[in-house]
Amino acid sequence: MKKNTYKWPAIGLVFSSLFVISACGSNDSNSATAQDSTWLEQADLEANETPEELYEAAKEEGKVVVYSQSSRIKDVKASFEKEYPGIQVEAFDLGTIEIVEKVTREQEAGLNTADVVFVKDGGGIVSGELLSEGMLHKYAPDDLVASLDEPFLDEPGLPFYFSTRTIFVNTEAYDESPINNWWDLTDDQWQSKIVMDDPLLSSDTLDLLTTIVQNTDEMEAAYKDKFGTDIELDGTDNAGYEFIKQLLANDPVFLSSGDDVVEAVGTPGQENPPVGITTSSKSRHIEEQGYHAEFLYDVNPKMSVAGTSYLYMANNAEHTAAAKLLIRWMAGEADGQGEGFRPYNVPGSWSTRTDVSVEGQRSSDELDLWPYDGEYLYDHTNEVRNFILENQ
The missing domain is CATH 3.40.190.10 (Periplasmic binding protein-like II)
Known part of the structure; x- marks a missing residue:
């Protein structure tokens, strides 16, 4: 590796x-x-x-x-x-x-x-x-x-x-989930209506996006399932990167806390609530806080990693x-x-x-x-992070 x-x-x-500390702290290996x-x-x-x-x-x-x-x-x-x-x-x-x-x-x-x-x-x-x-x-x-x-x-x-970074929706506003494909998040409907943990601060969110890049073939197939045509890459050579590019173009709101994501999605009384991406374990707070939200199991091509x-x-x-x-x-x-x-x-x-x-x-x-592929993530996370910085 x-x-x-x-x-x-x-x-x-x-x-x-760290190099200086190492050099000073190790006189005799x-x-x-x-x-x-x-x-x-x-x-x-x-x-x-x-x-x-x-x-x-x-x-x-x-x-x-x-x-x-x-x-x-x-x-x-x-x-x-x-x-x-x-x-x-x-x-x-x-x-x-x-x-x-x-x-x-x-x-x-x-x-x-x-x-x-x-x-x-x-x-x-x-x-x-x-x-x-x-x-x-x-x-x-x-x-x-x-x-x-x-x-x-x-x-x-x-x-x-284990838990997983996945999609949350408001159950009061929607009888049926408005999301069943990761590519749905690139629709105009969700312009500025996606809240998520900042991938530059959240290693779990960056793991998810890097895993999406790793599984480009499945993202291509999911795109065709949604739109009925083969994907046309715009300045990228990977359907995962294309997804990230289009997701960022939809102006998602980055938050520093998964609790804030669930609150934004699940607060009662919203007519047009956002959808969110955060850790599934935040659902433990939903009932006690009185939120109307749930995470999705069935999303094409995969729930998450x-x-x-x-x-x-x-x-x-x-x-x-x-x-x-x-x-x-x-x-x-x-x-x-x-x-x-x-x-x-x-x-x-x-x-x-x-x-x-x-x-x-x-x-x-x-x-x-x-599957979580630590070796792939170790080798490619920095590339995905730089791609996010370039396309924000």
Whole structure:
């Protein structure tokens, strides 16, 4: 896999400083390698300790530090500390880009702050860089792996749930969905009436658009299904890029929060509401907020691409027993029913296990999704990002 020199807006700005940190913080690469080897041996990530055994060891450590992509980590902190008194959870709620930056800076500087990292792949950069450079490690005890669905058995970290970036519509204004094809979003009807997470700030949205580019043949077929003619490319050589170009020409409104997208789509009393593109997991707020909105399952050519969330052990983590215990807790323990998984077992999310589901939504094997291709995303995300900048 080739290594990119520039991935995300924020990361690109700090690459030079990361180089300096790396140069200053690594005086002896051989001793660093030996240190990592010793830590891996002591951490024994292949072991299958019981929660009781881990708790006894974790009490000696006293705390665990987690970098989390989700604000729901505060609920995990509360339930974990109640279940395991004597162990403090230091939780940092960060975006995917921030997590990659923070882990990279600290690891290059020899700082072992994080114990657990909870993050998506984010354009393939986590698997392409953090994992390949040995900054993160997989901890997946046998009793957690035993119930994983087959597509998730060979993953770089411990996958415990996924959501997807997809289309939301207002159910009060429309008895039937006005959208059944991604190309519908290019119609004049939706001029300035599309709200979505800013793809230059949201790695998940950029993953979706890059995956659309990857699947150009399917986008060509979907175009013909809608318009009845073959697509004519206007300055592009790919139907996915053509879709992005026409979508941007329809003047979508970029928002910084998926909550704002769902609110804009689902606020009651609208005669001509917008449609939205955001994470399906935001549907968990719809009922409590009184919104009239739902995400779409049936969109030609695919609903979307899965965005799987992973749990990792950070390299040279200082609180390994507590980290193992927290990973087990967040994954729902052996039966999947543990309190730590409850904040993530919500509408619009799907467990990676075969024995856990959310009532009232389609099962994961009923979803028509593109596969997540981290290697393709790692190699092509920057190209798609530049295309968006050029066509805004």
